[in-house]
Amino acid sequence: MSDDNTNNRSNEIDGTRGFAMDLGGTEVDDEESNQGLFDDLLSGEPIFENKEVLRPSYTPHELPHRSDQINKMATILVAALRGETPSNILIYGKTGTGKTASAKFVSKELESTSQKYSVPCDVEYINCEVTDTQYRVLAQLANKFIEKNEQRIDDRIDELESLLAAVDEYDRSQPPDSPPNSSEGESELFEFPIEDAEARPTEADTGSGDPTATSPAGSTDSSGDTNQTTDGDSAVEMGGLETGESPTRNEGDDRSTDDPTGTDASDSSERSDETDDADRFITTVDDESASSHEEHGAKFPPDHPLESTPFDSKSAVEARIESLEEDRESFEEVPMTGWPTDRVYSVFFDAVDYDERVVVIMLDEIDKLVEKSGDDTLYNLSRMNSELENSRVSIIGISNDLKFTDFLDPRVKSSLGEEEIVFPPYDANQLRDILQHRSEVAFKGGALSDDVIPLCAAFAAQEHGDARRALDLLRTAGELAERAQSETIVEEHVRQAQDKIELDRVVEVVRTLPTQSKLVLFSIILLEKNGVHSINTGEVFNIYKRLCEEIDADVLTQRRVTDLISELDMLGIVNAVVVSKGRYGRTKEISLSVPLEETEAVLLSDSRLSDIDDVQPFVQARFEN
Numbered sequence: 001m002s003d004d005n006t007n008n009r010s011n012e013i014d015g016t017r018g019f020a021m022d023l024g025g026t027e028v029d030d031e032e033s034n035q036g037l038f039d040d041l042l043s044g045e046p047i048f049e050n051k052e053v054l055r056p057s058y059t060p061h062e063l064p065h066r067s068d069q070i071n072k073m074a075t076i077l078v079a080a081l082r083g084e085t086p087s088n089i090l091i092y093g094k095t096g097t098g099k100t101a102s103a104k105f106v107s108k109e110l111e112s113t114s115q116k117y118s119v120p121c122d123v124e125y126i127n128c129e130v131t132d133t134q135y136r137v138l139a140q141l142a143n144k145f146i147e148k149n150e151q152r153i154d155d156r157i158d159e160l161e162s163l164l165a166a167v168d169e170y171d172r173s174q175p176p177d178s179p180p181n182s183s184e185g186e187s188e189l190f191e192f193p194i195e196d197a198e199a200r201p202t203e204a205d206t207g208s209g210d211p212t213a214t215s216p217a218g219s220t221d222s223s224g225d226t227n228q229t230t231d232g233d234s235a236v237e238m239g240g241l242e243t244g245e246s247p248t249r250n251e252g253d254d255r256s257t258d259d260p261t262g263t264d265a266s267d268s269s270e271r272s273d274e275t276d277d278a279d280r281f282i283t284t285v286d287d288e289s290a291s292s293h294e295e296h297g298a299k300f301p302p303d304h305p306l307e308s309t310p311f312d313s314k315s316a317v318e319a320r321i322e323s324l325e326e327d328r329e330s331f332e333e334v335p336m337t338g339w340p341t342d343r344v345y346s347v348f349f350d351a352v353d354y355d356e357r358v359v360v361i362m363l364d365e366i367d368k369l370v371e372k373s374g375d376d377t378l379y380n381l382s383r384m385n386s387e388l389e390n391s392r393v394s395i396i397g398i399s400n401d402l403k404f405t406d407f408l409d410p411r412v413k414s415s416l417g418e419e420e421i422v423f424p425p426y427d428a429n430q431l432r433d434i435l436q437h438r439s440e441v442a443f444k445g446g447a448l449s450d451d452v453i454p455l456c457a458a459f460a461a462q463e464h465g466d467a468r469r470a471l472d473l474l475r476t477a478g479e480l481a482e483r484a485q486s487e488t489i490v491e492e493h494v495r496q497a498q499d500k501i502e503l504d505r506v507v508e509v510v511r512t513l514p515t516q517s518k519l520v521l522f523s524i525i526l527l528e529k530n531g532v533h534s535i536n537t538g539e540v541f542n543i544y545k546r547l548c549e550e551i552d553a554d555v556l557t558q559r560r561v562t563d564l565i566s567e568l569d570m571l572g573i574v575n576a577v578v579v580s581k582g583r584y585g586r587t588k589e590i591s592l593s594v595p596l597e598e599t600e601a602v603l604l605s606d607s608r609l610s611d612i613d614d615v616q617p618f619v620q621a622r623f624e625n
């Protein structure tokens with residue numbers, strides 16, 4: 001055994017190590033079975049400190065040159081933190097201009113601020129390139145909101161169970177001669193006069209620390225002022241269970257005008273009828289302590305866990321837990337196919353409206369959705385607010401295509417485009433800044449020579465100011481340098497990276513072409529390979545026909561083939577120019593604009609085309625017909 005290994009190790013021919021794998025049942029000790037495949041690669045000093053920050057999936061913490069757009073988005077979305085409905089936003093800009101990154105950055109901030117101030121606000125992101133039908137969009141949203149609702153219910157139940165445990169603990173701690181279980185709500189022995197209630201501490205036992213910190217409107221007021229929810233010393237008191245929900249529970253309660261969440265007062269009073277008492281826990285201490293003592297007859301002593309909660313007995317808490325559990329049971333997840341769309345819509349609608357909150361739905365690549373399945377989804381989403389009772393929906397649409405709204409129903413168009421934000425392409429200097437920021441985290445110190453970043457920025461600016469392309473170039477240049485075991489990245493690596501990315505793009509485009517386009521492209525390649533220059537459409541068509549017959553494919557008309565050539569031209573794979581032949585009219589002259597051999601190899605990797613073995617006769621037939 002060890003002899004075999006020795007053989008394998010010494011199997012180096014022309015400096016190339018021959019690796020042998022031990023696949024049989026022989027036992028190989030770990031040390032000996034390692035043939036050093038990775039050792040050489042690991043031995044070089046790595047250039048990257050953290051390559052992940054150069055990948056498209058990374059969301060940067062800083063987005064240089066996008067502060068205007070980010071601030072504009074924030075100014076619109078801050079309404080959500082006041083419990084109001086933010087205007088819908090349409091974001092436009094070419095690919096790689098930071099639309100998605102900026103929108104995700106803002107939504108992350110929005111969600112974390114909403115948690116900080118306990119204002120219920122949810123942001124949902126959908127990539128419509130992947131989720132491209134009304135059914136799928138609605139099903140995905142429905143399931144996400146069901147998941148969120150379940151999570152909230154679980155959290156509420158946990159908190160209510162802790163409350164029950166606290167009540168039990170409290171009851172146990174009472175001296176034996178104290179009245180029998182005050183928490184059951186039977187006894188009125190612990191009635192407190194209102195004056196006593198006023199003397200109580202402003203922070204309930206179940207409260208969440210600094211009560212003023214729970215005032216979202218006060219803290220997020222764009223004017224920078226802090227809104228005092230009630231005059232003087234009263235503070236917003238959280239029941240410790242349902243943070244951030246509006247004090248809408250008491251019918252005719254004039255506190256709704258003093259809404260500490262900043263929720264629209266008329267909204268709150270409208271909804272107050274349906275609002276479950278036990279779910280509305282924010283109370284204003286002075287008001288609540290006075291009114292609860294009046295209403296509940298001040299059942300509990302000040303240190304009782306149920307004091308300052310809307311529950312007047314332990315069994316009321318238990319009943320609430322039971323009803324929450326029933327709610328959770330009633331949610332039905334939407335399957336990814338099979339239901340009628342209106343049923344999916346209705347489940348989605350109910351899931352969104354289950355709780356009082358503002359929902360921001362971010363539809364990235366929204367043009368793809370409209371292209372694939374019309375504007376029904378957007379129509380349904382944009383009219384939801386008139387029917388929702390508890391929640392409010394706002395839409396952010398992101399698109400590369402400035403013209404996609406031309407295809408929208410005028411009502412959808414005006415509702416969706418309430419606010420528009422344009423992301424212009426980056427220029428070379430801006431790209432340089434972006435790369436500079438990222439490279440500080442991505443690379444080891446001294447790994448970049450001075451001209452690398454400017455060159456990447458210049459190449460990407462030539463395209464169309466695409467930051468994704470610039471970052472790809474920098475990462476690929478780093479990888480090429482690493483592969484060459486170079487300690488620094490130099491200009492040459494960037495140039496190689498540019499070629500590699502271009503080739504990868506071509507390979508990907510060619511690989512995913514439909515078979516008919518592949519046959520047209522293959523015809524052009526065969527002509528070029530045989531030294532035909534200034535190829536015209538007729539020549540391509542003749543060869544294309546033969547190829548189709550050979551592989552039993554349908555033969556399209558010459559007119560369709562001309563269209564396919566134009567499509568290949570638009571994709572940058574061929575170059576087709578119309579030339580005038582004087583009195584013989586005009587014709588197209590076609591030439592290949594991508595590397596011939598690599599493209600041919602990709603085409604031949606398609607199993608249908610690889611069946612064509614001898615292509616020569618087709619080329620010879622080019623002038624026939």
Ligand SMILES: Nc1ncnc2c1ncn2[C@@H]1O[C@H](COP(=O)(O)OP(=O)(O)OP(=O)(O)O)[C@@H](O)[C@H]1O
Nearest residue numbers: 056063064066095096097098099100101434467468
């Ligand atoms: N200002 C910026 N600062 C740092 N990185 C940026 C900036 N703008 C864009 N990027 C980065 O460039 C890449 C592309 O950005 P993003 O996906 O946001 O572009 P996009 O405009 O949404 O493009 P597409 O329309 O193709 O989806 C991402 O990796 C992103 O992190």
